[in-house]
Every structure is written in structure tokens, then in C-alpha cells.
Amino acid sequence: MRLVRPLRLLYVQVVLAMVLGMALGHFLPQAGPLLKPLSDGFIGLVRMMIAPIVFCTIVSGVTSLGSGNAIGRTIFRALALFYLLTAAALALGLVTAFVLRPGAGMHIDASHLDVSNLAQYAKGTHPRDVVAFGMSLIPETMLGAFDKGEVLPVLLLSLLFGFALNSCPGAGRPVLALIDGIAETLFRILAMIMRLAPLGAFGAMAFTVGRFGIRSVGSLGMLMVSFYVACVLFIALVLALLARVHGFALWRLLRYLREELLIVLATSSTEPVLPRLIAKLEALGCDKGLVGLVLPAGYSFNLDGTAIYLTLASMFIAQACDVAVSAPQIAAMLAVMLLTSKGAAGVSGSGLVALIATLTVIPDLPVAGVALLVGIDRFMSEARALTSVVSNACAVIFVSMWEGACDRACLGRMLGAATPGGAQSAEEVARNAPKT
Template sequence: MKLARPLRLLYVQVVLAMVCGVALGHFLPQAGPLLKPLSDGFIRLVRMMIAPIVFCTIVSGITSLASGKAIGRTIFQALALFYFLTGAALALGLITAFVLRPGAGMHIDASHLDVSILAQYVKDPHPPGIVAFAMSLIPETMSGAFDKGEVLPVLLLSLLFGFSLNYYPESGRPVLAFIDGIAQTLFRILAMIMRLAPLGAFGAMAFTVGRFGIRSVGSLGMLMVSFYVACVLFIALILAPLARLHGFALWRLLRYMREELLIVLATSSTEPVLPRLIAKLEALGCDKGVVGLVLPAGYSFNLDGTAIYLTLASMFIAQACDVPLSAPQIVTMLAVMLLTSKGAAGVSGSGLVALVATLTVIPDLPVAGVALLVGIDRFMSEARALTSVISNACAVIFVSMWEGACDRTRLARVLGATAHGDAKGVEKPARNAPGS
């Protein structure tokens, strides 16, 4: 028996799974936490594919770029854009905190807070310095770059591999053909794994609602509202005008990415959609070399949702604990956040880790105040992840256009066809990508 046509669509299946997960978690809260392995298993399946797919994509992309000068220019433009967007996100979070004042009137004594629940988030008492961060990019062995699934060591190895193939184009042609064949196979495997996305979404939502419950929001609801408002404002006031300036409508891009956004919303993680975004952005007309360089780098250097969270949460703690901050202290805090917001993994809980790292170098703000946020962090991690993944998708398109590496005709045709629901007008994603 075949499913009705709408039910065959992945995003419809994910939505239905989320609704079922919320219902089960609410009415059978004791069963909800038991389903967390469904979400964890799905994320781990996708995560095991990320490193090899990123490697193949970047190597293939570098060989398609004209020269090392073009590669360096692309990386420089991407990093400049990332810091601009991060700075805008930090400023917007700060403004929202000043206007809405989510922690005002709580009068909490930080010495009475239970800090034992922060143990799992305190990995290092201080954020790593530049030298330590640079050393962490270099794996101990070549195969070690793939062991932990971290993107930046794979990015470094891919750059070296791609440059070497460009240096010896004739002898490197069979190697490149082999890598492209591996990439095709990896994307087909990923397409099979993504069929499990509804199951992962069901488990994630059942766990979240069953474990924390709607009541856990409680008196911290104003903080959640403030955070969601700040994320929406960032998308509407920063990303949407930039998209319009570059000749496309952001809402059409969001519709094109709806399956990925729903998966991010359900799993509170940006990692499961990285391979799909690579394929979909290539299908939009962005050069695979630019996509392969900018998107993986953005996953570590352009976490704008986390940046908004850091300023808003820090100011919330200051307001709730009645700690006045001077202008120099706020400027210092923002400078520290420019570093601590980079490299945080796009998974649930990473925001608390970055927040703890920030507060440890701001002596006037009590680290114990982070304990206030643990109960609702899961409800805010979805907005963090959604904001960051939307920002990174836009960044890839912007840099592609700056480099003259974007087929604007295809971009307009695909987004236009998607907006009007004309499936026939949408070209299939490259590399037999999932969802095609």
C-alpha cells in the first residue's frame, strides 16, 4: 500500500513525527526520555558521514577553482563575512537584553544556586588561546583527522590534499576521479540514512517534552521569548536585507531548505544537515569549490545563534543577580565572545559550554548563574541551531556571488519554482543528494 503523495515528502514525515513526539512526551512523560536513543542514533549515523563527505567535497571543489589566489581570497572573504555577522548577532542580543530586560526583578543570590549541575559543561576553565586553537586543527595522524568527526582538521587536510592535486593535475586526475566516485557513494548512503529522520525527530521531541516538560519554562519564559525575538530580528533585519541586496528573497531560500530546517528544529543540532546543505547549495548554482570551503568553515566560525545567546544569557544573569556592568566591562565581554562563540559545536548543550567559558574570564559575572539556564537550554538550542544554519546558507550564496561563482539564473529559477511549489522546475541536487 503506497502512502498518499504528501506523506511521501520527508518534511511532512518529520512534522508528523515531531507532533507525535510532543504528544507522547506530554501524555506519557515517563516514556519520553527512553526514546532519546532514537535521536542520538540518527545524529551519530549522520555524523559518521560528515568528515568523509566534507573531505571529498572540498578536495573536488579546490581542484575546480582557478588558482591558490582564488582559494585564499574566498577564505578571506568568508572569514570577514563571518565576523561581521557574528558582531551583528552579538550587538543584537545585547540590544534585546537592554530593551526587554528578561532578568530584571528576579533578585537571585548566586551563592545559593546549585552549581553541581554545571559539571558536565565545564571542560576547560578558560577558553583556549590562539596557539592552542591553531594546534587543535592539526591531527596527530592523517587518519586521525576523521576519528572525532571534527570539521576543522578535515578542512586542513582537504586543503593540503586539494592543493597537491592541483600541483600535479595529470597524475592527480585518476585520484580525483576516485574521490568523486567515493563522494557519489557517500551521498547515496546518506540518502538512505535520511529516511530515518522522522524517527530521529520523534525520539528527540518525545525526550525533550517528556524530560523537561512545558512547565520547566516557568519564570524563565521571558528569557526564552527575548531570545526567540532576537533570533527573528537577526534573520529579518540582517539576513533578509542582505539577501535582497544580493538579488534573492530569503523566505524563498527558507522554503527551499524547509526539510533541513525541520530536521534542525527537531534534533537541536546543525550537524545532521551539513551534507544535505552542501548538495542543495550546489544545486542552487553555487560553485562546489566555494560551497566546500565556506560552509564547513561556517559551522565553526559563524555560529550566530550562539552569539545571540551568549550576550542575551550573560546580560540575563547580570540582571537576575543584580550585577551592574559598566560600558568597558560590556565591551570586554563582547570581545571575549567573539572568540568563545567560534568553534562551538552545533549540537545541543554547546551554548552552555561557550557561556561558561565566557563567564570564567568576566570575574564580575557569577558562573553559578548559568545554573539558572540548564533547565530551559534545550528549548533555546533549537533557535540557536536554526539561526546559525540559515546564516551559513546565506553566507555561502553571498561569497559565491562575490567570487562570480554563482549561476544567478539557476538560483532564481530554482528558488522561484520552489516558492510556487513547481517541482518540475527544480533541478535535482548534485551528487544524487538526499531528498532529490
Template sequence: MKVARPFRLLYVQVLLGMGFGVAIGHFWPQAGASLKPLSDAFVALVRMMIAPIVFCTIVTGITSLASGARIGRTILKALALFYFLTAVALALGLATAFALHPGAGLHIDARHLDARILAQYATQTQPHGLVEFTLHVIPETLLGAFDKGEVLPVLLLALLFGFALNASASAERRVREFIDGVAHVLFGILARIMRLAPLGAFGAMAFTVGRFGIRSIGSLGMLMVSFYVACLLFVVFVLGPLARLHGFSLWRLLRYMREELVIVLATSSTEPVLPRLIVKLEALGCDKGIVGLVLPAGYSFNLDGTAIYLTLASMFIAQACDVPLSGAQIATMLAVMLLTSKGAAGVSGSGLVALVATLAVIPDLPLAGVALLVGIDRFMSEARALTSVISNACAVIFVSMWERSCDRVQLKNSLRFAHEPSHSLDRPADMPG
């Protein structure tokens, strides 16, 4: 029996998986909560591929850029853009908290909150000192960079490998051909893993609805509304005008990335779409070297959804627990968040980890207040992940244009035809596999 064409598209399959998951979680909550391993397995399979794919992409990118000065210039421009976007995101989250007052009127006594449930997040806290953060990036061994699947150690190793390869003209061609071949095989494996995305989405949504349910939102609904509004404002009124200023439509880019956005929505994680985004951004006409440098770095340094969450959640705790904050205290909090928002993994729960890291160094706010957010964090992680992945895709295009390494005609044509259905897995035609 031949399957109808729409049902062969990946994002349609993922949406159907999400729908079935919501139904199972709602009508059979216990069964739905037990399906979490399906989502965990899918994310783990994709995460398994991230480190080697990022390594191969960055190394081949560096060898294509060749000039060390150009590589350094690209990294500096990307970091400057990341910190600008993060600062805007933090300010927007703060403004939304002041405008909507999501925690006002709750009058919660922090002493009565059970802080024991924060133990698992405290143990995952990211390094919050500059020296500690830098040392954390350096892997203990050469192969240790691939051990935990963290992007920054792999980025460092790939940079060193690429620079060394550029300095060895005799070995450059042979090694590059080998790495290109390995990358081709890795993308072939990834294409097959992505066939499991609907199953992962089914498990994720069944678990979320079955475990937490709509009732878990309760009195914290205003915080969720405020957060979604802030994320929407950031995408529409910050990224939208920046995209227009650079000569392309953000709406068309979102349509072009629709499969990846649906997967992020279903899994509450940006990690599963990193390898696919690398290929899709190259297909838009962005230079391979710049995509390989900027996108993986953005996954650690440009988490704008998390930045919005940090300011909004912190102010929510202050308002809910009736803790007044002075201008100096808020300024200190923002300065700390500029660091704690960096380096967090793009997975569900990373927002709470970063929030615990922030409040741990701000004595004015009760750390126990984070316990208020545990029950609804899963419902906000989707917006965090979506905002961050959209911002990073835009950042790659921006930096590529600044470096005059973006084929604007190819970009325009690719986005113009983004509404047309593509092939079985709905992936770029040049993706191996």
C-alpha cells in the same frame, strides 16, 4: 496500499514524527524521556558521514578552483563576512537584553545556586586562547582528523591535500575521479540514512517534552521570548536586507531549505543537514569549490545563533543576580565572545559550553549563574541552530556572488520553483542515491 503524495515528502514525515513525539512526551513523560537514543542514533549516523563528505567536497572544490590566490581570497572574504555577522549578532543580543530586561526582578543569590551541574559543560569547554585554538585545529595524526568528527581539522587536512593534488598534475585526474566516486557513494549512504529523520525527530521531541515539560520554562519564559525575538530580528532585518541587496529573496531560500530547517528544528542540531546543504547550494548555482570551502568553515566560524545567545544569556545572568556591568566590562565580554563563539559544535548543548567558556574568563559574572539556564537550554537550542544554518546558507551565496561564481539565473529559477513538491526524499534531483 499507496501512500498519499504529501506523506512521501521528507519534511512532512519529520513534522509528523515531531507531533507524535510531543504527544508521547506530554501524556507519557517517562516513556518519552527514554526515547532519546532514537535521536542520538540518527544524529550519530549523520555525524559519521560529515567528516568524509566534507573532506571529499573540499578537495574536489580546491581542484576545481585551481588558483591558490583565488582560494586564499575566498577564505579571507568568508572569514571577514563571518566576523561581521557575528559582531552584528552579538550587538543585537546585547540590544535585546537592554530593551527587554529578561532577568530583571529575579534577585537571585548566585551563592545559593548548585554549580555542580555545570561540571559536564566545563569539561567540554572550547580552547579560549588563539594559540590553543590553532593547535586544537591540528590533528594528532593524519587519520586523527576524522576521529572525532570535528570540522576544522578535516578542513585543514582537506586544504593541504587539495593544494598538494593541484601541484601534482600527473596524479590529479585519477585521484580526483576516485574522490568524486567516493563522494557519490557517501551521498548515496546519506540519502538512505535520511529516511530515518522522522524517527530521529520523534525521539528528540518525545525526550524534550517528557524530560523537561512546558513547566520547566516557568519564570525564565521572558529569557526565551527575548532570545527568539532576537533571532527573528537577525534573520528578518539583517539577513533579509543582505539577501535583497544580493538580488534574491530570503523567504524563497527558506522555502527551498524547508526540509533541512525542519530537521534542524527537530534535532536541535545543524550537523545533520550539512551534507544536504552542500548539495542544495551547489544546485542553486553556487560554485562547488566555494560551497566546499565556505559552508564547512561557517559551521565553526559563523554560529550567529550562539553569538546572540551568549550576549543575551550573559546579560540575563547579570540582571538576575543583580550584578551591574560597566561599559568597559561589557566591551571586554564582547571581545571574549568573538572568540568563544567560534569553533563550538553545532549540536544541542553547545551554547552552554560556549557560555561556560565565556564566563570562565570574565570574573565579574558568576559562573554558577549558568545553572539557571540548564533546564531551558534545550528549548533555546532550536533557535540557535536555525539561525546559524540560515546565516551560513546566505553566506555561501554572498561569497559565491562576490567571486562571480554563482549562476544567478539558476539561483533565481531554483528559488522560484522552491514551493513545488519534489521527489520521495525531497532532495535535489542530482543528489546521488
């Protein structure tokens, strides 16, 4: 009986599924790629829920915040924090590249590289100037905001809808009650879908190990090591220090979010855990309106794992192809990356798309060099996603504290319950989480 009880916990099931998936991919590599639909299906089911859940959460949040000045101040502080964290991530990736020099000594001629496998990623690039990025936020129709499942158009529509409900409180009250009821129903549907997380993790790990295998790492292992070192340093030095300044221990937050982090690790995607993060951050004592505003925005504006990847991968290509990069060129590259690192989807492969978008506007670095990274990108996408999820969870707590919208007693109690001997199951957290 004692053995069966831990197996009922979602994170235990996910860990076991990942181990089984890796074993199957290693011993039966031909069968591994055939199981990728399990992962794709799970991610697709969760992605189906993201847009309506984000809409309901933000609308409810805007109406609870009430004042337009409070909403504007919250958004401004969140965006300022996002760009500071992104700048720190870009700088840390650059320093790691100069210290560890992962591409030194490879002496690769970029003109001899096979770029045919870059076509699928190049199609995802698009103009990243401020005007084009701003226009991409506006959906073609109101319902079109939900069509592609992108967060930012839904965020814009939700803000407008929430402001409109605030301007007509009498007529808006039954509409808000309907939205709250829909939100509760959506979270219950999500809880049913999340029971399939072990199946998705199993398929994702079987595909990764079966398709690529450990031999695909080859001489590029130093780049992977450098990237993981940079991500760990960002979490341990930047986020942990900021968490301590704000009065909580980062390792306790990581333990509290262990189920979500394991799902991100298995699927290489941040999207499947967005709705669960909303519920868990509300359960920590963060105001639901603030969570609904900051977290979805962070999914597009605070991709620190991608930011580290962009500088490190760019300098790796420069070192591997023996391209000398001057200080002004590096400064221009960082300025471009502040744009290209924003708005990328939190799914596997988005890092390569952002990297190609960056190199297309930096003529000194060969875009063909990205072909070096395709084989190992899957092994780095997990670290990108994990770093971004941890950073966004911390950002929500930080902004909540700045706005006086965080119940510190609740935060301490919930994170204390996440320590050994007092861990709560996902079901218990969901029951205790405030309803949107």
C-alpha cells in the same frame, strides 16, 4: 491517492513525527526520555558521514578552483563576512537584553545556586586564546583528523590534500577520480540514512517534552521569549536585508531549505544537515568548490545563533544576580565572545559550553548563574541551530556572488521552484544537484 502522495515527502514525515513525539512526551512523560536513543542514533549515523563527505567535497572543490590566489581570496572574504555577521548578532543580543530586560527583578544570590549540574558542560570548555585555537586545528595524525568528527581539522587536511593534487595534475587525476567516486557513494549512503530522519525527530521531541515539559519554563519564560525575538530580528533585519541587496528573497530560500530546517528544529543540531546543505547549495548554482570551502568553515566560524545567546544570556545573569556591568566591561565581554563563539560544535548543549568558557574569563559575572539556564537550554538550542544554519546558507550565496561563482539564473529558477505550487522533493533536488 492524493492524501498518500504528500506523506512521501520527507518534510511532511518529519512534521508528523514531531507532532507525534510531542504528544507522546506530553501524555506519557515517563516514556519520552526512553526514546532519546532514536535521536542520538540518527545524529550519530549522520555525524559518521560528515568528515569523509567534507573531505571529498573540499578536495574536489580546491582542485576545481585551481588558483591558490582564488582560494585565499575566497577564504578571506568568507571569514570577514563571518565576523561581521557575528558582531551584528552579538550587538543584537545585547540590545535585546537591555530593551526587554529578561532577568530584571529576580534578585538571585549566585552563592545559593546549585552548580552540580554544570559539571558535564564545564568539561567541554577549553582555552580559547588564538594560539590554543590554532593548535586545535592540527590533528595528531592524518587519519586522526577523522577520528573525532570535528570539521576544522578535516578542513585543514582537505586543503593540503587539494593543493598537493593541484601541484601534480598528471598523477593526481586518478586520485581525484577515486575521491569523486567515493563522494558519490557517500551521498547515496547519506540519502539512505536520511530516510530515518522522521524517527530521529520523533525520539528527540518525545524526549524534550517528556523530560522537561512546559512547567520547566517557569519564570525563565521571558528569557526564552527575548532570545527567540532576537533570533527572528537577526534573520528578518540582517539576513533578509542582505539577501534583498544580493537579489533574492530570503523567505524563498527558507522554503527551499524547509526539510533541513525541520530536521534542525527536531534534533537541535546543525550537524545532521551539513551534507544535504552542500548538495542543495550546489543545486542553487553555487560553485561546488566554493560551497565546499565556505560552508564547513561557517559551521565553526559563523555560529550567529550562539553569538546572540552569549550576549543575551550573559546580561540575563547580570540582571538576575543584580550585577552592574559597565561599558568597558561590556566591550571586553564582546571581544571575548568573538573568540568563544567560534569553533563550538553545532549540537545541543554547545551554547552552555561556550557561555561557561566566556564567563570563566569575565570575573565580574558569576559562572554559577549558568545553573539558571540548564533547565531551559534545550528549548533555546533549536533557535540557536536554526539561526546559524540560515546564516551559513546565506553566507555561501553571498560569497559565491562576490566571487562570480553563482549561476543567478539557476538560483532564481530553483528558488522559484520552491514556492507554493512548484515545490521539489528532496529526491528531485538530490538528482539535480552537481556531484562533488
